[in-house]
Amino acid sequence: MRNISPCPGLTLLVNHVLGITALEFLWRMGVLSDPAAGALPAEEETKWLARGAGGDEQAWQELFEKWKKPLLAFFYRSIGSLAAAEDLTLEVFIRLHRAAPTYQPRAPFAGFVFHIARNLLRNEVRRQRRKPADLLPPEAFDYVSAPDDGEERRRAAELEEMLQLALAQLPEAQRTLVLLVYQQNLDHTTAAEMLGITGNALRVQLHRARQKLKELMQSQP
Amino acid sequence: MKDPRAPSDSEINELLAGRLRRTSPDFELRWRELRAELAGTKPRRAPWAKWLVWPGLATVGLAVVVVALWIKSPVPPAAGSVTFEELIALNDALQPASALLDPETREALLNLPPTSSL
Known part of the structure; x- marks a missing residue:
């Protein structure tokens, strides 16, 4: 067939873009993903998240119990405010709820949670200058065994x-x-x-x- | 001399690994409210078309550029062809000319047998 386009290079580029778009779509739909490749052992969080997305309140509680303290500690150490750390921790669960239908365990759940946490943190830091205003006493932490x-x-x-x-x-x-x-x-x-x-x-x-x-x-x- | 106040590596590790001993009642209360909300709301599944927005926009943009270039680029004239103005001029020049051969002779010449030895 005769190429009637005056710019065959651009036509090629458009074809490539269309091809990539189609591949991305198939990948998103899970058609191309090999279930054996990169499969991780199912973590309990994956199940909780799936159940939580279906409206299981207990599953949300399990997730919260496991992740509230790590998240609070991460946020508190990062921004130096317990009140802000609490807000951000709850916000993580809202983001998890939003991501639940499309979540695929391609990496450890901890990586997923802290990816969300870091994004929230960056927004928070941009929003307000970091100032460690309300320092917690050492007794608030579990590294102090017997406070005196x-x-x-x-x-x-x-x-x-x-x-x-x-x-x-x-x-x-x-x-x-x-x-x-x-x-x-x-x-x-x-x-x-x-x-x-x-x-x-x-x-x-x-x-x-x-x-x-x-x-x-x-x-x- | 080493500062006696300077923290040791093990102290830093211990501090960094520390978790909060307990959470506040207010925080737990806010969580319970949020939990009920999360459990009661079905997470909205992103429509599949949403995944195609950016790649689709890029493709459409490129397609527009290609079409614009294609429409704008003039079709190059074939080598050796004449323009319309030249044809008009030729026609005008030949208009007053009379034929060199009368119709019968011309017909006869055109139908000569191919065995000619010329």
Whole structure:
């Protein structure tokens, strides 16, 4: 057949775009996805989310019980306000509800949750300057085994303040990285995927972030 | 000299790994309200057409550009062809000319047998 187009290159490009669109559509519809490829062992969260989407209140409760404290800790350490951390934690569950019908466990659930959490956090940070206004006392955390009024209490309070102020001075990317790995125990692969960096880059950045955090804590007055 | 106040690595790890011991009653109350709301509302499934919006828009944009270019580009004249103005001029020039052969001779010449030895 004779090519009547004066711009065969553009025609080719349009064909490519149409092809990619069709492939994306098929992939979205699950036609192209190989169920065996990249399949993860079913996590309980996946089942809860599916049940929750169907209106099961108990499933939402299970999800909440498992994720409320990790999320609260992540948000509190990131923005230094418990009230804001509570708001954002509840917002995560609203986003989960919205995402439930199309959720596909291609990565660990923790990665999915903290991907949502980080997006919310960035919006929040953009909206209001981060100011650690309401520091929680060390007794609020489970790392203090037996709170007393003596030396141990004083040291815990000092360290708590140091950490929170140092985290406030750490750049967002470094802070999130430190929290995902040291607070949430996310494995390096999941954290790297979530942040869109390679495993090696993650190790380097994590080392730098950790060093910086320690320096900032030491430099607190 | 090392600052005695400086936190050790293990202290930092412990602090970072710390979780809140308990949540506030107000937070739990807000959750219960939200939970009822979530359970009572069916999450709206995104229509499949929504997934095609951006790729579709890009395709339409490209198609518009291609069509615009195609319409705007002039069709190049075939090599050796004459323009309409040239034909008019030729016709005008030949108008007063008389035929060199009379019709019978012309017909005879056109129907000569192909065995000619010329």
